[in-house]
Amino acid sequence: MRGMVAGLANASPFLEMLPAIFQEDPFTERFVAGFDDVLAPILATLDCLVDYFDPYLAPEDFLEWMASWVGIELEEGWPIERRRAVVATAVEMYRMRGTVAGLRANLQVLTGGRVEIADSGAVGWSRSPGADMPGEASPRLAVRIRVHDPSSVPMDLVDSAVAAAKPAHVVHRVEVDRP
Template sequence: MRGTVPGLGIPYPIGGLLPAVYQEDFFAQRFTAGLDEVLAPVVSTLDCLDAYLDPALAPADFLDWLAGWLGLDLAEHLTPQRRRALLARACDLYRARGTAPGLREHLELVFGGRVEVTDTGGVVIGPLRPGQVPGGSAAGPALRVRIAPAVAVSPLLVEEFVARVKPAHVTHVVEVLQA
């Protein structure tokens, strides 16, 4: 929660910006000093706005807010370092969304460890060249995901995550290898 910060100054006190007649008025100076104290965190935040929008520098409680701007769902089990890495790579993840390498990278960022994503029936493995047609099978597109996460996670959690980030028309099989 943000609030007043004891001892935080304001670069341009309001009392010094008033006309000369009010700069000599004791009440006006005390009143504007109170405003300075309340406005100091706002001015400080605006002066440092770029740091709030940078995933590497943003306060930990702002990471979920940044993720909401980008449409990312940050799971509660993620450490702040992993959340920052995921936010920093968000644009690249969206660019590769729907491809096996994109899914693999997304899984590595969220769960860590080793991840293998294999096409078992016509999924686009990488970018297609003009005129190139993706392969396919009678069963339709399918993925096989094998993951050995860095920390023990519920297979159901991985299953739900894969179902959310893969293309909707692609079937999948998830195998979680616990350490």
């Protein structure tokens, strides 16, 4: 085995950077080769550093760490594509947090399905005082998720996502079925 990582060579060997007189010396060649072996993994990582910060390209172990930067815990059983999508959309999800559109987008990323939300609330305005209030008197939220495999939906996670996104006094119901 040559080097600290089998088969990994330094893209720019240090021996080639030395003056010609040193390149011809066998001792210097062996001595500098040790630095190439030790530093090759570090230099390879630095060459690809920008890719480490892209959730779609980062190594899986780094993706877990990146998820902690945005306050997310990834489920172990999720496919890697879903875990990458959750991390990639986290900041945008925080911007839309507390809205129906934000909840829909969040649940679509979490489940991979189509999400329908029925909300009894509404927003309106009127120029005349005493106008009818928008929405319904009893606040409620109904969420329907349509996926090909309903057993793949982590219901505890979905329920906690809905509970975190809605006002505390609003009751909610979550249904999962096939399209």
